[in-house]
Amino acid sequence: MSRVALIAACAATAAALCGGALLFRDAADGADLRAPPATPIVYDRNGAYLAQIGHATHDAREGKRIDYGYWPLERIPERVARATLILEDRRFSLHPGVDPRAVLRALWNNLAHDRRAEGASTIAMQVARMQAPRPRTLLNKLREAATGLLLVARYGREATLAHYLRLAPYGLGSHGVAHAARFYFDRPVDDLSWAQTALLAAIPQSPGRMNLTRASGLKLAVARARYAIDQLEKDGALDATQGELARRELAAMRPFAAKRRPEALHLALRYERLAREGRVRAASRYDPRIHATIDLVVEGETMRLARRYLSIFRHAGARQVAVMVAERGSNAVIADVGSADYDDPRAGAFDFTRVMRSPGSTLKPFVYALGLERGALKPTDLLQDMPEGASGVANADGLYLGPMTPRQALANSRNVPATNLLRRVGLLANFDFLHELGLHNLDAPAESFGISMAIGALPTRLEDLMRAYAALADDGVMRDLSFAADERKAPPRRVMSIDTARLVTSFLSDPQARLPSFPRYGPLEYPFAVAVKTGTSQNYRDAWTLAFSNRYIVGVWIGRADASGMRGLAGANSAARLAHAVMAGLHGARPGEIAPETFPPPPGRVAVDLCRVDSGPDCPLSLREWVKPEEIAATPNASTLAHLDDAVSADAGALVIATPEHNMHVWRNPEQPAALNKLALKLANGAANSQIVWTVDGAPVAVAQADETVFWPMTPGAHRIQARLPLAPVASRPVRVTVE
Known part of the structure; x- marks a missing residue:
């Protein structure tokens, strides 16, 4: 060999070694398992989809975008691993991150047969590409191969596969198989059927084309999923019965309804803000759902x-x-x-x-x-x-x-x-x-x-x-x-x-x-x-x-x-x-209904009637007030329950009528039968565990427990209603009611 040729050969060798060193140094810098934070899905209190809290990313080609998903896996379900590897990396357990056989096959198909469909990318190489997206060039392919080798060497095959299953795109913004299982099927990834697993495993090859909300996209995904089921059956991962069941389930699938948040965007923004401030948290690291208190039915109404x-x-x-x-x-x-x-x-x-x-x-x-x-x-x-x-x-x-x-x-x-x-x-x-x-x-x-x-x-x-x-x-x-x-x-x-x-x-x-x-x-x-x-x-x-x-x-x-x-x-x-x-x-109130309920009175206070300042000398207009017992004597315009009626004793504060109100006017519903026009009678407090007698115009109309509501059939005219203890001289303040 001439001196010039020897020098050229040495220079080429040195350049190759230098380039290889630079390539592996670049690969080493990217040989870490990195993923964006998991993006929670917010559901209302009844389990209805409300919104997702997306993660903003910056892409060199697309600029700022919002991505969803990236849920981690607590463990890799066997079905998911088998279906994914049968489609993406059949020799995953046999190579160190780059599959030489796949590379040679891809070169042969791409060069000898002028085909560009095969890329020989392994799971590890896809992880490298998803973590650092670059244009599809030979140099970048070499970078991905070198990074893939280092990833497997550093973290092992199982961790690399788990990371792929966290990053892989499953369409409509969903990333990661755990997120996709919840997003499409509303179930944990462990609960997916063989058909559902195969369908999801098919999507990462072309998420845009395999849009499950479109008939054309679903057809492509189902075809690839059927291929996965056939290969899994050949490999013995599932028997003939399971395979046939999976194919039937795939054949019965229809385009998925797109997950759309309610039009109340303010709600989605509120939950995004609460999550950002750390005030609301997901159920767990492996189940990043937020269970909102919102009821979307009530929200819509x-x-x-x-x-x-x-x-x-x-x-x-x-x-x-x-x-x-x-x-x-x-x-x-x-x-x-x-x-x-x-x-x-x-x-x-x-x-x-x-x-x-x-x-x-x-x-x-x-x-x-x-x-x-x-x-x-x-x-x-x-x-x-x-x-x-x-x-x-x-x-x-x-x-x-x-x-x-x-x-x-x-x-x-x-x-x-x-x-x-x-x-x-x-x-x-x-x-x-x-x-x-x-x-x-x-x-x-x-x-x-x-x-x-x-x-x-x-x-x-x-x-x-x-x-x-x-x-x-x-x-x-x-x-x-x-x-x-x-x-x-x-x-x-x-x-x-x-x-x-x-x-x-x-x-x-x-x-x-x-x-x-x-x-x-x-x-x-x-x-x-x-x-x-x-x-x-x-x-x-x-x-x-x-x-x-x-x-x-x-x-x-x-x-x-x-x-x-x-x-x-x-x-x-x-x-x-x-x-x-x-x-x-x-x-759920309907017109004409009156619920016999009140708010509880202040503890330790008794009811008195205060004559309104604008009332006449006989106090036809009064207001019920709750006062402390020691304040009664110092209240000049108070008429206590004790001397509203001859039969009432000094402890009559035990019986206070909540419904009806004093001086109340009631109109009967002329469209209802007379027997259904009833007035609710109820006490506000007192006489626990004892019976009382309800009287209307002095005549007893019902015997009931003190906490029971009685319904009196109304009759036209002015009436005086009172509640009494049957065996003691204690009665409530009489309530005047006019029925028309």
Whole structure:
């Protein structure tokens, strides 16, 4: 060999060795098992698909995209391993990561027969490519081969296969066989049949072409799956009976329904945010599902009602709506409507359950609660609703109703008594209490809001109001709203006493006390026990209603994104109507039905009748109030149950009629048979485990247990209803009812 040829040969050898070294150094840098985080699937409380929380990736060719899946495997199911290897890498257990026989076969087919379909990629080489996608060139193929060899050498075959089964694409954004099993078949990967396993194993070859939601794609995937079943049967992985069963199952498959999230995109974004903040967690590392508290049936019906009522109020300038529904006690959110439509150009993309707005009068119950907690207020006090001493504050209707009890002042939502009470208890005390309730998180001094914080000057959010009213409903215990079964939440804490919470609840649930500001049988009154508070911000910019029953809490906001005013839309004539429709639907209430239920009274208090200040000398108009026994003697306008009737003894507070109400007017349904027109008779408390006698106009009509509801067939006229103990001189206050 000449000197020149020898030098050239040495140079070529050195270049090859250098290139090989660089290639293997590059391969060594990429020979790690890497995968994006698992992306959870969110299901509603009934197992219906709600959304996925995708993972953003950046591709050199495609730019930013959202991928889904990448669920790890706790163990590799034998069926999945066999079906995958029969299609992707038959000699997986015999080669070190690169299959020389497959390489030679691919070269022969690709060069001698001008075929480009075979690439000889092993499982390990595919893992290398999926972790570092590059254009399909010979150099990159060599990189993948070198990386595949190092992966198997470093981690072993089983770990490499498991990683392939985590990364492999299964179409429609799904990656990883565990995710695909849940995504397509809604079952764990271990529970897949042979047919289902083979179908999934077929897809990674060409996920775009084998789209299972299209007939053409399904046909291609089924054909490849049948081939896998045939080969598995030949290899003895399944017998003839299993093979025939799998082929029949494949033949019966129809295009899959595409998994689509509900149109409530705000929900998907909420769960994405909660997951990002670490507040909701998947069931386990190997089962990244999130079990939401949302009920998509209730969500859909709530959305339908929200849109219907918003369309009614659009003529008055309303543009957006938000509604939340939670279960009382658990605070589990079952409906969360952030706007009328995410795609609405009128700021529909805003989630108005989370937007700070003026709350109007919805903070007033907590001003009264703090007054009761501090001992600055008793239920029998008289508050002045008069222009003198009003400090420039006016009522929404421009009127003044004079002296009122706290029950009347709050139920009528009077501004003057509320602001005077706030001033008496203290600006800072109220500001701090509202902060403790989670209604604001402001660093500004309390003086910057002044006494107007009781009537809307302190901005807050619907979801914060829901949590605060839930504390009121839950006997004063504050709990976070719950959005998922497995969720990180603050521990419950008491923010007010049971006594205070139940007193304020009784104020808000008393339809008689709302007179004269809110007429009877309007949207604030329900056929079952409901505590309700409305709010309207200045110039009608926001209309609110918060309501809770023994089962649910409902919050409604109606307004405009630009914070301009609506035309005469107050909480009571707009948001309250929507809240009423939602609550009635949740309870399944039908027109004309009255549920014999009440809220529990404050413990240790007894019922008294307070003559209204505007009542005549014979006290034809009275309000029932709950007072401490030692306060009765100091209450000049209180008529205790003890001397309403000659037969009533001093301990008559044991019997208090919850239903019907005193001075109630009832209209019979003329379309029903007379026997079905019945009035529910029920006690609010007392005389546990004893019998009582119900009397109407002095005549006994029923004997029942004290906690039992009795239904009396109504007759026209004015009637006097009473409950008595049969063997003791104890009776309730008589209740007057007029039936028409």
